[in-house]
Amino acid sequence: EVQLVESGGGLVQPGRSMKLSCAASGFTFNNYDMAWVCQAPKKGLEWVATISYDGSSTYYRDSVKGRFTISRDNAKSTLYLQMDSLRSEDTATYYCARQGPQLGYFDYWGQGVMVTVSS
Amino acid sequence: DIQMTQSPTSLAASVGESVTITCLASEDIYGSLVWYQQKPGKSPQLLIYGATILEDGIPSRFSGSGSDTQYSLKINSLQPEDFASYYCQNGLSTPFTFGSGTKLEIK
Numbered sequence: 001e002v003q004l005v006e007s008g009g010g011l012v013q014p015g016r017s018m019k020l021s022c023a024a025s026g027f028t029f030n031n032y033d034m035a036w037v038c039q040a041p042k043k044g045l046e047w048v049a050t051i052s053y054d055g056s057s058t059y060y061r062d063s064v065k066g067r068f069t070i071s072r073d074n075a076k077s078t079l080y081l082q083m084d085s086l087r088s089e090d091t092a093t094y095y096c097a098r099q100g101p102q103l104g105y106f107d108y109w110g111q112g113v114m115v116t117v118s119s
Numbered sequence: 120d121i122q123m124t125q126s127p128t129s130l131a132a133s134v135g136e137s138v139t140i141t142c143l144a145s146e147d148i149y150g151s152l153v154w155y156q157q158k159p160g161k162s163p164q165l166l167i168y169g170a171t172i173l174e175d176g177i178p179s180r181f182s183g184s185g186s187d188t189q190y191s192l193k194i195n196s197l198q199p200e201d202f203a204s205y206y207c208q209n210g211l212s213t214p215f216t217f218g219s220g221t222k223l224e225i226k
Contacts, residue, residue, distance in 0.1 A: 035215075037163075045155075045163065045206055047215040059213040095162055103169060104210035105153040109162035 002026040002108045004096045009113035012086055022079040022096030022110055029077035030054065033099040035106060036070060036081045038092035046092075049081065050099060063089075086117045121145050121209045125218025131226040137195045140221045142207035144188045151211035152190040154183055157220075158203045167192065168210065199225075 008020040020036070036048040049070040050059045058070050069082040079096055093114050097106035122145035132138045142152065152170040155163040165174045167183040170190055180195040194201055202225050207218040 044220045045157075045208075045217040047208075047213070047217070050213065050215075061214045100165075100168060103151055103153075104212070104215050105165060105168040105208065106155075106163070107165050107168075107174065109164070112162055 002098065004098065004108055004110035006094065006096050006110045006113040009094065009115045011116045011118065013119050014086060014088060014117055016086055017082070017084045018086060018115060019083070020081040020094055020096075020113060020115070022081075024077045024079065024096075024098070027098070027108075029072075030074040032101075034070075034072060034079045035097045035099050036079075037095045037097050037106065037109075038090075039095070039112075040089075040092040043092075048094070051079070083115070086115075088117050091115060091117045120214050121148060121211065121216050123207055123209055123216050123218040125207050125221055127221060128219065129222045129224065131224045132197055133226045134197050134199060136197050137193065138197065138223065139194075140192045140205055140207075140223075142185075142190045142192075142218050144190070144209060147187045148209050148211040150186055151209065152183070152185060153208040153210045154181075154192045155206045155208065156201075156203050157206065163206065166205075194223075197223075 003025045035050040051070045067085045071080045093112040095112045096110040098108040100107045124143040150170040154167040157163040205221045209216045
């Protein structure tokens with residue numbers, strides 16, 4: 001059974017940093033691209049970033065470029081999102097998601113972790 | 120960026136009825152259209168990818184159609200568990216953009 005379990009969320013002050021983790025199990029982690037998708041309270045879904053199966057390529061939405069870094073440790077089957085210079089508009093639930101092969105869809109999602117940026 | 124315009128924003132229907140949700144892409148996405156269902160407090164669930172391909176385990180009352188820039192999700196014979204929010208997504212290229220969502224409520 002595929003499982004994605006996020007951790008690391010919470011309350012953080014504007015301008016500070018936070019690192020999210022996503023522990024994957026039930027599939028061969030290093031065969032899949034992985035992504036982070038967020039959802040602000042009562043709002044819709046927004047793709048944040050994607051990393052290729054081997055970590056060689058990364059992609060970001062414009063609003064997080066230069067502030068967020070997606071990475072992975074295939075030996076630990078773990079995905080990360082380092083979030084720096086956080087802003088109030090980054091407040092959201094962050095989901096780790098497995099990206100389907102060849103096409104840009106997300107076939108498995110974690111339960112999500114809440115990040116609140118507030119003073 | 121490819122913009123995804125989803126309609127309607129909300130929809131009320133009764134159990135047993137059929138409904139259709141539409142999604143318009145700002146440019147041709149060559150069939151790379153994805154649909155998700157999300158229930159309150161839960162993670163999104165993949166329903167359909169490649170515009171028409173039903174994900175394993177999804178009931179056949181869900182179907183997707185469309186091409187180029189226009190796509191739709193049809194749900195036949197609504198069941199109580201289908202009342203949720205639905206999102207379309209551009210799966211062609213990054214940034215992977217989502218529609219604003221359709222909330223399907225019980226009439």
